[in-house]
Amino acid sequence: MEAIGANMRVSSPKKMGLPARAFVTMLRLAPGGIQNRMWKWWYQKLAKANDDSDFRFMNYGFEDGNGPELEADDEANRMFIQLYSMNIRGVDLEGKQVLEVGSGRGGGASWIAKTHTPNKLTGVDFSAEAVGHCNRWYADQSNLEFIEGNAQDLPFENESFDVVYNVESSHCYGDMGAFVEQAYRVLKPGGMFCWTDLRDAKTMVTLPSLFESKGFEIVESADVAKEVIQALDEINEMKMKAIEEKVPQSVRKSFETFAGVKGTPVYEGFVSGSMAYHRHLMRKP
Template identity: 45%
Template structure:
C-alpha cells in the first residue's frame, strides 16, 4: 500500500500531495539524525563530464553532489546571494557554499525538523543558514536574491504556478533560477506551460533521466545499507520506492520513461 503511494504522489491532487510530503519529511527529520546522511536526491552520473575534485570526506556523496554541481555549474554564483528552496537535510546547500563560494546561501525547507537538523549538521559553514518556509509563500522581500536553486523538491508542492511566481518575485533583475526535478510523463506539458507562462527567459533545458538512472545504479548497494540502518522494517518497501532503489516503481518508471527527470535554467 505505502509503496504504491510514493510513485503516485507525483500525480495526486495538490492538496493531498503537499500534506503527505510534509508528514513524510518531518518523520525522516525526526527519526534519522545521522550526520552522515545529508543528501536526499537521486544523484547524477555522466562519464563525459569533467570530474569534480572533492574533499575525501565528500567522496561518499559524489553522485548526489554531481546533481547539485550540474544544477549550479551552468551559472556563475561566486560572491552572490543564493537561495535554495527545498533544502532537505542541507547537504546540497553546504556543497554549494563550500565549493562555489557565494556571498551567502539560505536553505529554505517546509519541514521544521529538517531545518533544525540542517542547522545542526552544517553549523560550521560560515556563509550558510537554514530557515523554515513555504515555497509557495516565500518569507523574503522582492528581488532579495541573485540566484535561486531548486533540486528534486517541486514535485512535493501543492501549487507549482504559485511557486514559480514566488521565485520570480524574489530574484533580482538579471538573476537566475536553476531547477531540476522528476515528473510523470503525462505531467511534463503542464509543467512546461507553467514555466512558459512565467516571465523568465529559458536559457537551457535538458532531459537527464539516463544520468539519474546511472547514478541510481552506482549507489544502489550503499542506499540499501542506509535504508536498513535508518528505516523501520514496516516502512522499508515504501522507502525503497521513495529512494529510487533498483527494481522499485520509481526506478522502473525512469527506465521505461513513464517518468522523466528534467533540468532547466531561467533568467529574469
Template identity: 30%
Template sequence: MLLQLLSRFYFFVFDRLICYHLLKIYSAQFKIRFMNLGYVNDNDGAVNNAIRENGVEESEAPHIGLYEKTLSLHPQYPSLNDCRLLEVGCGQGGGIDWINRSHPSLTSVTGMDRVAIRDSIVTGDAHDLPFKPSSFDIVINIESSHLYRNPQLFFDECSRVLSKGGHLCWTDLRFDGDEKQVLNQAEKAGFKLVSIEEITDSVIRGMEKVAQRYDQILLTAPWYIKLFGDTFRKTYCAPGTEAYVKREKRYWTACWVKK
C-alpha cells in the first residue's frame, strides 16, 4: 500500500513539475505536438476519411485519430457549423491546430491547459475554467480527466461554460466499471448522454504505433531526459511497461448534451 502511494506521488510530481516543463523546452526540437495514446481502427471510415482528406503526417495520425473519434460522437459531425469550441487540457496545442484545419466551419477554437506551452493557449485549471457562462458550444476533453483531483468539479465547470444544448465530447481511461461513476458525474452536472463507446482495442493499436516513435526519440534525447526514460515509457504505456502488460483500464469515448 505504501509503495503504491509513493508511486502515485512520484507520478504526480513528474507530471506537474518535470514532464510538461521538459516538453516546453524540447517539443519543437523533437516535433512533439500531441500527448494522447492514439487511436487506430481501419474500419472507422469517418475518422480515416478525415485523416486522409487533410494530409496528415504518419507519425501524428494515431493522435489525430483520437481527436476525430471523440468529435465523431457529436450529433452534427462532421459539420460543426457556427460552433465555438474549447479544448480543456490541450497540452502542446496540436489538437486545436488540427481542429482548426479540419473543421473550418467552427466559429472559434480555444485551447486551455494548466501549463501553457505557447502564448495562444489560455492558462487555466479544469476545476475553475477561466471563461464566462455559455461561452462555448462544444467542449472537448481528451485523456486528461483521470488526472483531475475532483472530476465532478470538471463536469460542473464544463456545464457552466457551455451554452444550453451544447455538447461535451470526452475520451479517457478508467478502471473497469469506473465509467459508471463518470456517467453519474456528468448527469449530476446537468448533462444528458448522447453516446458512449468503448475503444480500448483501437487505442492499444494506436499506443503501439505512438510508442515506437517515442522510443526512438528517447534514444537521441539529452542524458538528463534519459534519466526519466522509464517513467516516460510508462506515461505513454510503451510495450513492456506495467501499464501495457496489465491493461487494467478500459478506454471510453462519450458525448453529452447540456440539458
C-alpha cells in the first residue's frame, strides 16, 4: 500500500505513471503543510497540461439510475454532474449563499448555479490556474464566482454561507480536521454541509467521529462506491480517448491514474473494497 497524502491509500503504485509515482513518493514523506503546497503544485501542473474548455470536470462520476433531467448540452457530462447532484440531494439551494470548497474546473458549480438558483455560489480552489479558467469560462453567470483560497483557512467571515459542499477534493488536504473546522465556521447556524469523497477503507470509518467532534450533526450517510464504479465503467472509454487526444504524452499515464480509469490503483481499490467512497450530509446546529 502507498499513501497519497494523509488521507488516502492506494495499491499498485507502479501502475500510476512516472510523474504520479514520483509525486506520491515525495508526498508520503512530507508533513501536512508541505503536502498542501505539493498538491497545489500538482493540480497547477494538471491544469496547465490541459486548458481545454471542454474539460470542465475532475471527478469519478456517479450512476444510480436516478439522475436529474439535463439539458442536451450537459448530457456528455452526465456521470460527473450526477455526482454533484447526489451530494446535494435533499438540500434546498434556491436563494441561498452557497460555497463549493475545491471547485476545480468549475463544471459542477456552473451546473448547480444554473439549475438550483442560489443567490450566489462561490467556488474556492487552491489552483490559480483553475480559478483563472473558471472566471473566463463562466463569466456570463451572474450568480457564480471563483476565488483562490485554502480549504484549511477559508477567506470568509464567520457564518457567511447557508450551504457548504465539497466533492472529491478533501483527500488532498494535509489537515482534514482543519478543513472541517473551517466549513463549520463559515456556515450559518442551521446550515448544511454536503461532503462526498474517497479514502482507503480504514480511514473512511474514522470520518463520522471527526465530523461530529467538530460540531456537526450527521443527517444522512451512504456508501456510494458501487455507483461510482458503475460510472467509471460507463465512461472509461470516453476518458481514455479524451486523455489520448488532449493530454501530453509525458503526463498521460498520470492523468489516467487520477481519472480512475480501469486498471489503475484507485479503480482496482474500489473493486476490491480496499478503497471506499462515501457521502455524508451534515447540519450545523
